[in-house]
Amino acid sequence: MKNTDRVWDLVDSRREDYIGLSDRVFDLPEIAYTEFKSVAEHKKMLEQEGFRITEGVAGIPTAIVGEAGDEGPVIAILGEFDALPELGQVAGIAEHQPVEAGGPGHGCGHNLLGSAALMAASAVKDYLAERGLKGRVRYYGCPAEEGGAAKTFMVRAGLFDDVDAAISWHPATFTGVNEAKSLANTRIDFTFHGRAAHAAGAPELGRSALDAIELMNVGVNYMREHMPDDARVHYAYLDAGGIAPNVVQSKATVRQLVRARNLKELRDLIGRVHKIAEGAALMTETTVESSVVSGVSNLLGNRPLEESMQRNLDRLGAPDFDETDRIFANKIRETLSEDNIHVSFRRIGAEVDPDLALCDFVAPLDRKSEGGEGSTDVGDVSWAVPTVQARVATCAVGTPFHTWQLTAQGKAPAAHKGMVQAAKIMAGTAVDLFEDTGVLNQAVDAHKATLAKDPYACPIPEEVAPPLKAMSNQ
């Protein structure tokens, strides 16, 4: 028996309390930077557990940090609790039924994510105290993962400067160490200024900001053929210049979301997007200004931490789903396409098993996965300190994230089982680092070696503040 077994008991003893926390956060879904009720729930739990609490960190009212222990290494456990717009859904049913029309919902499982992270930090806190170990565990309650890049701002504010390693997880359709594959991204708003005029009476006097945006998008479309394979550019009109077609639009704004495999490719691509914007302004005799809204870096892997987490995963195994869990998972699967299910398997490099409703195995560390990747603000933490994340099965194989099907499973017994298992994996990994500083030192050395080759530059300029209003207004 390894010492981590004791920390797993400390996780199990909290099971009901933290399932309660996750379910309460599920029931009050709040989107990026508006998570006031959700963070209040987390604060209550931090108080109950006896953490030293700092609220409103990095100038973000809904960001919170709780610390326990003394001296020694500092291990951060990262939690999230933000929901997504429009993904409100009645839990526990396999048909689309919003709680209220257009309301937000936990379509990415962050109710589970935050709860398991705080649960793990609490178990580690008690373990350190019981064993008299020197070391501090810190819970980072991070808002606005969905598009708000709060962790990037938290890194920029120096909140990770004295941290030795960071651990997190994400709900998933399978269980394994998370591969460090995610795209760096930046959201930039381009606002064009032209000249209003009567569109029929004096069109020659008008200079259209809307035309400029349309030409900019054409330019970006042509650029797409000549970008690195993994790069992506998406856009959304924030202001199309009004609703009157008979007025030449004097002002219009488009948000461009640029993604690339790493920070260098991202910077290069952003430079090209700026040139296209200037070209569009030149063609239309408008002017353009731009502002960065948010940005995140790609994830950096850390082999010593990944091996340490894999050892915990191999000893714990996959969550112990039962027949009732599988019956509900199969009902959800009836609403999915065959493609959804195939993609799930491709992502973990496993053979398609059409009968597998819930993942019952631990994926190996060096799997051959395929498929596209999104972005996460955990990326910036991974550039600041050695970082590792687990993926733990909480939902039916094939469930796409950011869908009502994912929300529908957010309070299911299978989700709760995955959440508790995730807490155990994170707590076990943290305890192993406190007890074997050799692994921690290797992790720090590996991180230093990576940064020596490729230094970090925050993708968000110093003058840009967290988009507290810009996000919540949308």
Ligand SMILES: [Zn+2]
């Ligand atoms: Zn997520």
